[in-house]
Amino acid sequence: MPKDAKIYINQNLADEAAIRFNVPTLTSKTFTYLHTVLEQGHLAGGGQFTVACESRLRELTGSLKAQLVHSCTGALEMAAILCDLGPGDEVIMPSFTFVSTANAVVLRGAVPVFVDVDPQTLNLAPQAVAEAVTERTKAIFAVHYAGVPAEMAPLAEIARAHGLILVEDAAQALGSKYHGRPCGSLGDIATFSFHETKNVTSGEGGALTINRPDLVERADIIRDKGTNRAGYLEGAVDKYTWVDIGSSYSPSELTAAMLLAQLEHIDEINADRLSSLELYRNGFFDLVQAGRVDLLTSPDHCCGNGHLFCLLLRDAQDQKRFIAHMRGHGIETPFHYVPLHSAPAGRLYGRCSGSLAVTDSTSSRLVRLPLYFGMGLEIDRVIGTAREYLTDYVSIQCGVRSIHCATEKPA
Ligand SMILES: Cc1ncc(COP(=O)(O)O)c(C=O)c1O
CATH class of the missing domain: 3.90.1150.10 (Aspartate Aminotransferase, domain 1)
Incomplete structure (x- = not known):
């Protein structure tokens, strides 16, 4: 058991006899931060803890924009909308991944095209990706398996040569680096998970990071049920309304508070x-x-x-x-x-x-x-x-x- 007073494992979970494959990390700040949210009474998303998490995530990923969302599954769905995927479009991805990578594409009516992985890393094999490109290909969804970055340089080169959007499914890769650059800064869009099995967790949770300025405003709209509420809060419009497709992807402040307590460590x-x-x-x-x-x-x-x-x-x-x-x-x-x-x-x-x-x-x-x-x-x-x-x-x-x-x- 670590002696560090700031981080400790929930003793009830780390039972002596059995060894679970995952025990979520908790920090003592979790309780303080959750208490603050409950006291302040701002429970929906977008409060001080959401803002603090997004700022820390921007720093950690070196991305242009970071948005807190309710799961990596949600972030992948948002990425699929940002890619403007529709029927007839194809997205190249590994078959060796979690279902959410593919579901996001299928929900838009597009087709996941499964290719093989490198035997040393189980990340996308760039040659297989190059051979899978057709005139219908719109994006590459690269997974950073086990938190080890996929070969992003050749993948970015394929994406550039064919005008494709490059999405990092970085569910497992917060804090990982490729040639010194953080995951989340390597593609056009990246998605992260804070599910209880991940290194830092809020139980369920996720984030979307964006590196293309032209996608930033739309990402806010998609996260907020397809409305321009973000523009309204910034004073850019005098009332907010339905302007695009979207859904409810924000997590509550309780989730953000729990996440911040972890992100700080x-x-x-x-x-x-x-x-x-x-x-x-x-x-x-x-x-x-x-x-x-x-x-x-x-x-x-x-x-x-x-x-x-x-x-x-x-x-x-x-x-x-x-x-x-x-x-x-x-x-x-x-x-x-x-x-x-x-x-x-x-x-x-x-x-x-x-x-x-x-x-x-x-x-x-x-x-x-x-x-x-x-x-x-x-x-x-x-x-x-x-x-x-x-x-x-x-x-x-x-x-x-x-x-x-x-x-x-x-x-
Ligand atoms: C590669 C990958 N993508 C997406 C997800 C979905 O993450 P979440 O549970 O936050 O929706 C996971 C979850 O383990 C994952 O490993």
């Missing part, structure tokens, strides 16, 4: 998660060398935020056995994603471009290990329990239990 939170990630990498190093498991890599020019750690096992059966072994020891190790191109709605609404071999093989091999702020000694238990399965399995495969195929259990 994002550097500590991300640093702690990155050091856990390093412990995991070291803990499985010999098994990687021996070819028992694979790990994802983060290229030198990418600086992640320690969002997620996963192991790539041999096959679906290995994945199933690993999860059962860990569950038997009270440790949650979920897998994801069911590739969107193979999901019922993906087959109905989307199409594939090229081979999706990496995507197909990855989702049946991947397991996520617990990772949250202040894991402390729990990480040793996770590594030890995982190694018990991984080394034992290697021995059995060799057929002679005394020969350990260069993957001896650690002393």
Whole structure:
């Protein structure tokens, strides 16, 4: 348990016996800020905490504008409207992503075009994106998987060459950098999540960041039910009215207050998660060398935020056995994603471009290990329990239990 008085884990959640794959971080400021909102009585969005969060998010992402919204799903829907997507349009995206990336496109009547990912990072493979471009392509939605930035330079080059809008689905990537530039500043639009599984959380929550001046005013209108209320509040119009399509995307001040309490500690939170990630990498190093498991890599020019750690096992059966072994020891190790191109709605609404071999093989091999702020000694238990399965399995495969195929259990 961390000694830091400013950040602590909810003790009820971090129960001794079981290790959950995620424990949301709370800071002591959360209660103070929530109390302030309740006392002041301004509960709807747009108050002092929303303004403070948006200002901090602008700083963190180096973007032109940051808007707080109720979820990354909502931010992606707003991005799809800002891209002016409609029937007949196509958007290139990974199949290896959360459903919200594709849903936002389908809700506009456009078609998600699923392409494969790079096996080292599980981020969009730029060559596959280049080959998927048609005269109907309007945008590229690039996901920064595990908080490690996608290869944005070649993607931006493809977007520029074909006049496409580049959207970062940065749900997992607040605080990550690509060639020193923060996620959120790398595309035309970016979306972030503050769901309880993310590094900083308000339970549910999200943000939209924008780098194109021509999209800023419309983003305010879309967030505010399609009205020009923002212009009215600034005194630009004397009454506000319905001017465009939109919906209700603002979070309440309670959500903003909770988020601010976390954003003020994002550097500590991300640093702690990155050091856990390093412990995991070291803990499985010999098994990687021996070819028992694979790990994802983060290229030198990418600086992640320690969002997620996963192991790539041999096959679906290995994945199933690993999860059962860990569950038997009270440790949650979920897998994801069911590739969107193979999901019922993906087959109905989307199409594939090229081979999706990496995507197909990855989702049946991947397991996520617990990772949250202040894991402390729990990480040793996770590594030890995982190694018990991984080394034992290697021995059995060799057929002679005394020969350990260069993957001896650690002393
Ligand atoms: C890549 C990606 N996009 C979008 C989302 C949706 O985020 P939210 O739960 O904030 O709507 C997630 C959530 O995990 C995600 O991982």
